[in-house]
Amino acid sequence: MSNENKTIHEFDFSLICEYFSNVERQGPGSPEATLKALGFIDNLTSQSRIADLGCGTGGQTMTLAQNVPGQVTGLDLFPDFITIFNRHAERLGLERRVKGMVGSMVETLPFEKESLDLIWSEGAIYNIGFERGLNEWKRYLKKNGYIAVSEASWFTAERPAEIYDFWMRHYPEIDTIPNKVAQMQKAGYVPVATFVLPENCWTEHYFAPCCQIQEAFLKRHEGNQTVKELIAGQRHEMALYHQYKAFYGYVFYIGKKI
Ligand code: SAM
Numbered sequence: 001m002s003n004e005n006k007t008i009h010e011f012d013f014s015l016i017c018e019y020f021s022n023v024e025r026q027g028p029g030s031p032e033a034t035l036k037a038l039g040f041i042d043n044l045t046s047q048s049r050i051a052d053l054g055c056g057t058g059g060q061t062m063t064l065a066q067n068v069p070g071q072v073t074g075l076d077l078f079p080d081f082i083t084i085f086n087r088h089a090e091r092l093g094l095e096r097r098v099k100g101m102v103g104s105m106v107e108t109l110p111f112e113k114e115s116l117d118l119i120w121s122e123g124a125i126y127n128i129g130f131e132r133g134l135n136e137w138k139r140y141l142k143k144n145g146y147i148a149v150s151e152a153s154w155f156t157a158e159r160p161a162e163i164y165d166f167w168m169r170h171y172p173e174i175d176t177i178p179n180k181v182a183q184m185q186k187a188g189y190v191p192v193a194t195f196v197l198p199e200n201c202w203t204e205h206y207f208a209p210c211c212q213i214q215e216a217f218l219k220r221h222e223g224n225q226t227v228k229e230l231i232a233g234q235r236h237e238m239a240l241y242h243q244y245k246a247f248y249g250y251v252f253y254i255g256k257k258i
Contacts, residue, residue: 015226017080019217023209026056026081027123028202028250029150034063034122040193040254041118041146044068048117051075053105053137054124058085058098064120065089065098074100075109077127105133111140121149123250126171130180134187134255141257147189150197153177153251163244177251189255197250207238 020026044050048070052061055074058081065072072094074085085100103110105121106128119141125133130151137147152167152174167174175183181191214231221227 012226013078014080015221015224015230017078019213019227019230021057021080021084022213022217024057025059025206025209027150028197028206029060029122030198030201030205031060031063033150033197033201033252034060035067036195037148037150037193037252037254038064038067041148043144044070044117046070049073049111049115050118050120051109051111051116051140052120052122053109053133054121054127055081055085055100056124057081058088058100060120060122061085061098061100062088062092062094065094066092068118070097070117072098073111074098075103075105076100077102077104109137109140113139114142116140117142117145119145119147119149121147123150125149125151126173129173130175131173131183131187134184134189138188138257143257145257146192146254147257148252148254150250150252151180152248153180153196154248155196156247159247160244163240163247166240167248174248180251180253184253184255187255188258190258191253192256193252193254195252197252199245199249201250202241202245207241210234211238 046069050068050070050072052064052072052074055061055076058074061072061074076082079102082100082102089095089098119137152171154174154176177194181194184191218227218231
């Protein structure tokens with residue numbers, strides 16, 4: 001299909017996918033942080049069913065799958081990410097246990113009620129919203145099943161106007177860690193653990209690989225306004241992080257369904 005036949009949205013999404021397909025992670029995180037979160041989860045066996053919602057190209061899913069038994073399903077809205085995800089699984093010899101599928105986390109999920117032992121979601125629950133995600137996804141978990149999600153959170157009770165306004169525009173559901181834990185409790189989980197993702201989850205594992213591909217991406221799409229804006233937005237986000245990282249970050253929240 002030529003670009004003239006595409007809607008603006010299709011075009012934007014395909015550019016965003018192309019950009020993020022070139023990096024291992026589409027958000028802050030690291031194998032060490034994934035493994036640390038996994039350390040709070042017990043009782044997984046070869047019969048376990050695990051879902052990674054908003055899995056992207058599967059950076060964290062592969063770490064997960066290499067360290068737990070059972071079947072792992074990655075779900076993401078973008079088919080291109082799922083194609084890369086399944087290629088990764090195959091390359092690692094995990095394709096019998098790890099499958100990526102296209103789907104939306106805000107719709108009915110392709111799992112039976114009370115069938116999952118673990119729901120994982122790194123840097124993606126914001127697409128449905130933290131509280132709504134915790135509430136709606138709970139029905140797919142078995143009793144005593146776990147949820148592990150990473151979510152943007154405030155570290156302080158007060159924060160500078162510039163970073164407050166940025167988050168209010170992009171994700172007003174950002175909140176403090178105690179408030180997020182209270183939401184988890186209210187949604188019917190025992191809050192098992194929380195921890196702040198270390199700075200290198202942003203700098204080394206997310207920003208640095210993105211920086212490496214930005215110039216080539218700009219060159220490949222020279223003159224394209226959407227691409228210019230996408231990269232400018234990325235660079236702005238990185239500058240804000242460096243300036244205001246004392247006030248916010250990503251936090252892992254691990255809960256057990258009551
Ligand atoms: N979990 C990956 C990681 O940490 O690298 C990806 C995180 S990225 C910030 C957010 C992901 O959510 C993207 O892969 C995006 O395609 C996916 N996404 C956005 N809306 C979605 C939806 N409604 N259902 C499923 N996935 C969605």
